[in-house]
Amino acid sequence: MNDSTSHLAHLLDTPWPATRLSRFVEGAKSPFWGWRLMNGTPRLWKYAVIPIVFNLLITMLVLAMLFGLTVWFIHSVHPWFHEGWGAWTAWLGWLLEIGAVLILVVLALGVTLITYMILSGILCGYFYGRLAEEVEVLLGMPREELQSISILAEAVDTAVSVAELIVVNVGFLLFGFIPLVGPPVALVGSTYWNWAIFGLEYLTYPLSLRGQRRGQRRRYCKRNRPHNLGLGSVVMLMQFIPVLGAVPLATAAAGSVLLQRRIEAHERQVAPSQVPIVDEGLS
Numbered sequence: 006m007n008d009s010t011s012h013l014a015h016l017l018d019t020p021w022p023a024t025r026l027s028r029f030v031e032g033a034k035s036p037f038w039g040w041r042l043m044n045g046t047p048r049l050w051k052y053a054v055i056p057i058v059f060n061l062l063i064t065m066l067v068l069a070m071l072f073g074l075t076v077w078f079i080h081s082v083h084p085w086f087h088e089g090w091g092a093w094t095a096w097l098g099w100l101l102e103i104g105a106v107l108i109l110v111v112l113a114l115g116v117t118l119i120t121y122m123i124l125s126g127i128l129c130g131y132f133y134g135r136l137a138e139e140v141e142v143l144l145g146m147p148r149e150e151l152q153s154i155s156i157l158a159e160a161v162d163t164a165v166s167v168a169e170l171i172v173v174n175v176g177f178l179l180f181g182f183i184p185l186v187g188p189p190v191a192l193v194g195s196t197y198w199n200w201a202i203f204g205l206e207y208l209t210y211p212l213s214l215r216g217q218r219r220g221q222r223r224r225y226c227k228r229n230r231p232h233n234l235g236l237g238s239v240v241m242l243m244q245f246i247p248v249l250g251a252v253p254l255a256t257a258a259a260g261s262v263l264l265q266r267r268i269e270a271h272e273r274q275v276a277p278s279q280v281p282i283v284d285e286g287l288s
Contacts, residue, residue, distance in 0.1 A: 021271050025231040032204065032235025032264060036243075036253045039140075039260030046143060052136035053255035056129035060251035063124045068247060070120070071113055107188030108181040112174075119170050130163070133258040137210035140262040152216030162219040166206060173198045196241075197234070201226070204237030210258050211265040229268050236264060 022028045043049045142148050174195055181191035205226045212222045226233040240257055243250035 028229075028231035029235040029238075031267075032232035032237075033239050035232075035236055035260035035264040036239050036257035037260065038263045039256035039258065040253070042140065042143075042263065043256055043259055049136060049139055049143075049259065052132055052139060053252075053258075056132045057251045057255050059124075059128040060254050061248060063120075063128070064244065064247055064250060066124075067120060067244065070116065107192050108178065112178055119167060119174070123167055130159070133210055133255070134213070136255070136258050137262050138214060140259045141211065141214055144262070144266065151214045159213065162209070165219055166202060170199070170202055173202070199241055200234045200237035201230070202237065203240040204233035204235070207236055207240055207257055207261045208233065208265055211262045232264060232268060236261060 022031055043053070138148075138151060141151060177191040177195040177198075180194070181187045183190075205222060208226055209219075209222055212225060217225070236257065240254065243253045243257070
C-alpha cells in the first residue's frame with residue numbers, strides 16, 4: 006500500500022465513534038475521504054469530470070434563482086413591513102419581516118434542492134454510479150459481485166425521492182405560516198429532513214451496487230442516522246458554493262462508498278481494511 010491507501014486503511018479501522026455527534030462528524034468528513042482516495046488514484050477523476058461541469062451549471066442556475074428571489078423581496082416585499090407603520094408598531098413590522106424571511110428561506114431551500122435533485126439525477130447520477138463502482142472494485146470487491154438495480158428501478162426511486170422532497174418542504178412551508186413559532190421550526194425541520202434525504206441519495210450509490218431498493222436503503226440510513234445526516238449536510242451545503250462546491254459533490258460519491266464500508270464493517274464486527282485495497286493506478 007502507498008501512503009494514500011495506508012491512510013484510508015488506518016482511517017477505516019479507527020474505533021467506532023461513541024457519540025451521535027462524532028458519528029455525524031464522521032459522515033460530514035466522508036467527502037474528504039473520497040478526495041484522499043481519488044487523489045491517490047488519479048484514474049478515478051475521469052468519472053468525475055463530467056458531473057463536476059454539470060454541477061457548475063446547476064449551481065449557477067440555482068444561484069441565479071436565489072438572486073432573483075432576493076431582489077424581488079427587497080423591492081416588492083420589504084416595504085410592506087416598514088411603510089405606514091406607526092412609531093409604536095414598527096417593532097411588529099420587523100417581527101413580521103423576520104418571519105417572512107424565514108418562510109422565504111424555507112421556500113428557496115425547497116425549490117433549490119428540488120431543482121438540484123432533478124437535474125443532478127438526470128445529468129450526474131450515471132457518472133456518480135460509475136465512480137462508486139470503480140471505488141468498490143478498487144477496494145477489492147469483484148466486479149461480478151456487484152448487483153446494480155435496473156435503470157427503470159433507479160428512475161422510480163429518484164422520482165420517489167423528488168416527491169418526498171416536495172412533500173417535506175411544502176409541509177414545512179405551510180407550517181411556517183403559524184405565527185411566531187412556525188418560521189424557525191419550519192427552517193430547522195426542513196433542514197433536518199433535507200440532510201436526511203440527501204444523505205440517503207448519496208449512500209444510494211454503494212447500496213444500489215448491492216442490489217438494495219429504496220425501502221432497504223431507507224432502513225439502512227435510519228439505523229445509521231448520524232452518519233447519514235453528516236453526509237447529507239455537506240452535500241446540501243456544497244450545492245450553494247459556486248465553483249468550489251462542484252468538486253466535493255463528486256468526491257462525496259467516492260466517500261459514500263468508504264462510509265458505507267465502515268458502517269457495514271461495524272455491523273459485521275470486522276475490520277474494513279481486511280478487504281484488500283488494490284494498488285492499481287495509485288501513485
